[in-house]
Amino acid sequence: MRPDQALTYRLSGDRNPLHSDPWFAALAGFDRPILHGLCTYGFTGRAxxxxxxGSDPAKFRSMEGRFASPVFPGEELTIEMWNEGAGECIFQTRGEDGRVVLVGGRHTFDA
Known part of the structure; x- marks a missing residue:
């Protein structure tokens, strides 16, 4: 993902300075701005x-999960998926250091 990805997501209407202002991010205890959860969720959904x-959006039914750790712009994400059969998959998303950033993921789809 691009290092300036968080700035692009400001177009979604989320103007929280935690995602774009290093000073504000430092006030919240981060060494730099964090990525929008919507972006992490979107990258996971795309995978x-x-x-x-099979890249067919008509087969995509639902997706749920819980954010467990912040993601930083430019960070590489790994999405781990396990097909449970019958149109259900469980998943989790990891940051580039191996920490789980999206946990308890469940995805339903038309098999």
């Missing part, structure tokens, strides 16, 4: 779409 749904 699920391509892997479990």
């Amino acid at each position: 699920l779409l391509h892997t479990m749904c």
